[in-house]
Amino acid sequence: MTTLLVMAAGLGKRYGDLKQMEAMGPHGETVLDYSVYDAMLAGFRRVVFVIRAEFEEAFKARIGSRYANRIEVAYALQDLEDVPPWFYIPPERIKPWGTLHAVLAARKLLTSPFAVINADDFYGRDAYARIARFFSETLPGSGEADHYCMVGYRIRHTLSGNGGVNRGVCVEKEGYLVTAEEYTDIAVDSDGCCRGNNLAGQRVSVSMDAISSMNIWGFTPAVLPQMARHFESFLRQHGASLAAECYIPSVVDRLIREGKADCRILATDSNWFGVTYPQDKAGCVGNIHGLIATGVYKADLWG
Numbered sequence: 001m002t003t004l005l006v007m008a009a010g011l012g013k014r015y016g017d018l019k020q021m022e023a024m025g026p027h028g029e030t031v032l033d034y035s036v037y038d039a040m041l042a043g044f045r046r047v048v049f050v051i052r053a054e055f056e057e058a059f060k061a062r063i064g065s066r067y068a069n070r071i072e073v074a075y076a077l078q079d080l081e082d083v084p085p086w087f088y089i090p091p092e093r094i095k096p097w098g099t100l101h102a103v104l105a106a107r108k109l110l111t112s113p114f115a116v117i118n119a120d121d122f123y124g125r126d127a128y129a130r131i132a133r134f135f136s137e138t139l140p141g142s143g144e145a146d147h148y149c150m151v152g153y154r155i156r157h158t159l160s161g162n163g164g165v166n167r168g169v170c171v172e173k174e175g176y177l178v179t180a181e182e183y184t185d186i187a188v189d190s191d192g193c194c195r196g197n198n199l200a201g202q203r204v205s206v207s208m209d210a211i212s213s214m215n216i217w218g219f220t221p222a223v224l225p226q227m228a229r230h231f232e233s234f235l236r237q238h239g240a241s242l243a244a245e246c247y248i249p250s251v252v253d254r255l256i257r258e259g260k261a262d263c264r265i266l267a268t269d270s271n272w273f274g275v276t277y278p279q280d281k282a283g284c285v286g287n288i289h290g291l292i293a294t295g296v297y298k299a300d301l302w303g
Helices: 031-041 053-062 099-105 125-137 223-238 248-257 278-293
Strands: 003-007 046-051 072-077 114-118 145-151 165-173 176-188 194-197 203-205 217-219 261-266
Touching: 003 031, 003 099, 031 125, 046 053, 046 099, 053 072, 099 223, 099 248, 125 145, 125 217, 125 261, 145 248, 165 248, 176 248, 223 248, 248 261
Parallel strands: 003 046, 003 114, 046 072, 145 261
Antiparallel strands: 114 217, 145 217, 165 176, 176 194, 176 261, 194 203
């Protein structure tokens, strides 16, 4: 049974609210509603939400309850203290450890192929259909390499006009991912050049035509032990930092370099859009209304 893993634990510090619960559709639909709807049409039969304990009750009541009779639903809590027993958590650390840590929060629930998405990103119906097709046509692994996938979007189509964004910037060859690195605060600077901060903290140029991962991945459970080992390595190197986060592209990049996995980049005709800043909401709402006007969605999605 294919699972949709939704990373919904983050409080958008730039957005200033729980944007994954923000109404965007005409009947109070969230971006997440459209994601779950599209995934169900693609054949996903189970959804796992990674959330945080402080808004668990509100999320289940306002979001999770909508799917109770439509798709199998489960929850995992991303907890700052979900770390190896040998690791000492800095007392001043207040937030969990990033997207890879979010996936590991659900590791006991992931026993079949699963797609990973952000709760507040709109990926489009075709993206879920392509991941589902990848799972149905691809063997779990051959030899020492496991087979994974990601849906790719060009950087130029994922920027916000209201500030910098974080993206996994990728290099591809013949449809496969070669390298992936997380960049933060990607934006077009005042001189017209697109730049972002790499993991070393350097502000460097980023090609507008580069592929961005956008955190929509397809994995099998074989990735989970590898993620756990990568997370332990991350804690040894960066655990003392109060802001460092462990990202999914970093472990995928490592597995590719070590020859333990390959990652197919799935091209899509779908348009990505999302909300990073409060000013982005109007554009998101407009895009959804446009999809309703063209018949992609009903005005009352669940009606």
